[in-house]
Amino acid sequence: SRSIRLAVVPGDGIGPEVVAEGLKVLDALGLTIEQTVYELGAAYWHKTGEVLPDATLEEIRGHDAILLGAVGDPSVPSGVLERGLLLKLRFELDHYINLRPVRLYPGVGTPLAGVRPEDIDMMVVREGTEGLYAGAGGVLRKGTPHEIATQESINTAFGVERTVRYAFELAARRPRKKLTLVHKNNVLVYAGDLWARTVDAMAKEFPEVDVDYCHVDAATMYFVSQPARFDVIVTDNLFGDIITDLGAAVAGGIGLAASGNLNPSGAAPSMFEPVHGSAPDIAGQGKADPTATILSVALLLDHLGLADEARRVEQAVADDIIERQGAWAARSTREAGDDIAERVAG
Amino acid sequence: SRSIRLAVVPGDGIGPEVVAEGLKVLDALGLTIEQTVYELGAAYWHKTGEVLPDATLEEIRGHDAILLGAVGDPSVPSGVLERGLLLKLRFELDHYINLRPVRLYPGVGTPLAGVRPEDIDMMVVREGTEGLYAGAGGVLRKGTPHEIATQESINTAFGVERTVRYAFELAARRPRKKLTLVHKNNVLVYAGDLWARTVDAMAKEFPEVDVDYCHVDAATMYFVSQPARFDVIVTDNLFGDIITDLGAAVAGGIGLAASGNLNPSGAAPSMFEPVHGSAPDIAGQGKADPTATILSVALLLDHLGLADEARRVEQAVADDIIERQGAWAARSTREAGDDIAERVAG
Numbered sequence A, B: 001s002r003s004i005r006l007a008v009v010p011g012d013g014i015g016p017e018v019v020a021e022g023l024k025v026l027d028a029l030g031l032t033i034e035q036t037v038y039e040l041g042a043a044y045w046h047k048t049g050e051v052l053p054d055a056t057l058e059e060i061r062g063h064d065a066i067l068l069g070a071v072g073d074p075s076v077p078s079g080v081l082e083r084g085l086l087l088k089l090r091f092e093l094d095h096y097i098n099l100r101p102v103r104l105y106p107g108v109g110t111p112l113a114g115v116r117p118e119d120i121d122m123m124v125v126r127e128g129t130e131g132l133y134a135g136a137g138g139v140l141r142k143g144t145p146h147e148i149a150t151q152e153s154i155n156t157a158f159g160v161e162r163t164v165r166y167a168f169e170l171a172a173r174r175p176r177k178k179l180t181l182v183h184k185n186n187v188l189v190y191a192g193d194l195w196a197r198t199v200d201a202m203a204k205e206f207p208e209v210d211v212d213y214c215h216v217d218a219a220t221m222y223f224v225s226q227p228a229r230f231d232v233i234v235t236d237n238l239f240g241d242i243i244t245d246l247g248a249a250v251a252g253g254i255g256l257a258a259s260g261n262l263n264p265s266g267a268a269p270s271m272f273e274p275v276h277g278s279a280p281d282i283a284g285q286g287k288a289d290p291t292a293t294i295l296s297v298a299l300l301l302d303h304l305g306l307a308d309e310a311r312r313v314e315q316a317v318a319d320d321i322i323e324r325q326g327a328w329a330a331r332s333t334r335e336a337g338d339d340i341a342e343r344v345a346g
């Protein structure tokens, strides 16, 4: 079988710990994998003053996929690593789909009372290369009483259209076939109008998909009061960022939330990472839950066309969750990876 | 006693129904009130093509306070009434503080499992006159494949400083004395930096206040997993919009969430409104819960220096909630207003 060229970016904080377990599970599948590890993140920045050298980015491009742990450290000014590494990879590799499943696995405790696994099963399609994340903006008269700081959200028909199309195609393949646009089009009238017009126009191509709209503020309410309302959600970069953290929380915690930064064209490698951050407070203690990374590995396998392997990983996680109910505190990051890898190996 | 000149804007949907109950409770206090009712909203727009005539705005200015129901109707394009009426009032009357208590009243059901009233007791200080709400932005090549739509967030030292100061003063008066800045300064670096620098600088003036920072995405997680983490939150206009709807949901629903759009300088009347929208689906059926409006009336009384009256209204609501536990469905909007007004009258 074909070998998978995998670029691994363990990153900061708990990143290396959870990535190690993701790789362990990947190994357990018996696939042939050529790994290149890129030691980027806070330590690299302190040592070299660089975040992501151009040559490294070019090397990373030559892989089939990227597995990333987490980025960010209190010793580095906020934004430097996030923008220079994580967002740079998303933008340079044109990861225009940020796919984030929000699913309550049976056996997982949710903070919501009376919610059952079947009530929380959505896919959030977050646009990944535009909006307020474009980095446009500036500051004038900094540090004076007359300072003005701006941030600009840039939205293009090109970027919105391809994201909305991906979301419709995904919704059409799911049993409920429901697509909800989440935005704030009563205030962000220009961008909101572009998103809404794009969804409305494309709805004609997908008559089987039931289309809905929800303001982002109301969406956060429904996430806790009526999560079953949602199937596939399509939304912009910032709203997607916010609601997927909330989604992780209602679906049992950030320790389980996986994501794929996809370039569906295949022109550049897609990148898979847990939704959680680097959690410097618990780094190096073997306390991090590697499940989110392992589920991100399942998304990676799916993306590479290895659907059977992806299902095996997901099933192993699902079985592991059922078995360990309530007993998590007793298990280290490594033990969790071992347990899941063992199930995968069968 | 001095008479209160009150401008009343019932608005759309359930707005008129809930405002009627708010006024009923105000009457029950025995204050002298001169009301002027302004019939603005969808019907007015359909009839006149205008949303808020300049002359009406000038008249409204001459009042001590404004009580607003809700704005927005499906028959009007999204944004027209929101921007032309609600946001116009907020901006023209310089309501730079949008104050939104998030409090779980004893006896209220929260969707969160195992959360007690003492775990949810925060005040969100949302900036009200800047950010993405400034309305800056535009569209180029509309309707073509090359369309670009932008939205600009405008943040000034002037606007941020006065909001942060209000939040520090509020935090200093509360028992926990904790202030959390909620932003996204790892991505919105210019605006986030202005907010963070402003908070850091002012912290020196308020050494008794414990200062914290939280990204908006993480904040939504903590709202459901650890709401007790927060006391006073200060945040920008859009993040405040989002987290206060979520706050309403975790604190038992949008039917209870009150807000004040404050101009603390007193140069223009402040405006009080429930956080909920016009809910056209249940309008005119006597199904809306007027409690959020009645609690907004309590904020109005507080703002006018009538602290005793404000406490009476709040106490009446708290007692009413305890008494009606679980029996809400049986009571109409009007009956709810009657019950609370009766308690207020003593």
Ligand SMILES: CC(C)[C@H](C(=O)O)[C@@H](O)C(=O)O
Pocket: A072, A082, A083, A086, A087, A241, A275, B186, B187, B217
């Ligand atoms: C670290 C940060 C830049 C990133 C984002 O905002 O996209 C993170 O929150 C995420 O959701 O992947």
Ligand SMILES: CC(C)[C@H](C(=O)O)[C@@H](O)C(=O)O
Pocket: A186, A187, A217, B072, B082, B083, B086, B087, B241, B275
């Ligand atoms: C109706 C809308 C413009 C408004 C806002 O976004 O501020 C509402 O959601 C609110 O929170 O008061």
